[in-house]
Amino acid sequence: MQDTVQTTPATFTAQEPAAVPDRTITYPLRNGSVLAHACPDWCIADHEGDLGGLLMPEDLRHEGKPAVLEFDTIEGTRERILDARIVQYPFASDGSEQPHMELMPDGGSGESTGWLSAAEFNAEIRRAQRHLTSLLHLSEQLAEARAVAHERFVAPGRLTGRGQPWLSLDNGDIETMPVDYLLRVFGVKVVEVDDDSRPAEQLAVLSGEPGEMTLSFKWCVPQVMREQLTRVELLKTRGVGRV
Incomplete structure (x- = not known):
């Protein structure tokens, strides 16, 4: 007779998923109604200005943390050359309702390039990388000079x-x-x-x-x-x- 060993399966307890904070915000609208909308996790806007009761749905804007390129002027001030951030107008109907990249070549002007998809933004990154390579060559030329x-x-x-x-x-x-x-x-x-x-x-x-x-x-x-x-x-x- 062959010996057998019986084992009792250990009781498996599924781990509770981490609690996800509720990012739903209720916005008073200009017409007196309200809009309940979940703020995406990449958005860092406090939406304080949207809660005053003067918002239209298409004006709701989500924005992510900016990546900023700055430089120091000879006068000792600090200026912004390029700002980039993810932006979304979830209730718009002009193409900006999807998350897109907003670029402001002159960070102090507030003027942006429009709505860039991930592929379009990658093309801008490659252009910036080529510019950086040119700057490195200029640095070497400056050292020689x-x-x-x-x-x-x-x-x-x-x-x-x-x-x-x-x-x-x-x-x-x-x-x-x-x-x-x-x-x-x-x-x-x-x-x-x-x-x-x-x-x-x-x-x-x-x-x-x-x-x-x-x-x-x-x-x-x-x-x-x-x-x-x-x-x-x-x-x-x-x-x-x-x-």
């Missing part, structure tokens, strides 16, 4: 303390100018070492004084990291620990 201008500036007779061209570089220049130019300005000789006695985390060591310096790398450090470490070590000469 500053290096050329600096080299002209430190020509003989143009700088007090001649022979110390590094004094007229600021931290931003060290963070961005071409590394080969920085090595020339600071008078840095680069060497590679195979020194097992050096701590593993000590990948680069800058020694000497500006004008006659030696920057030694462990042989295993790749070129891209060498450029970053060069900037870090040069910034240390200014009392700055990192880029």
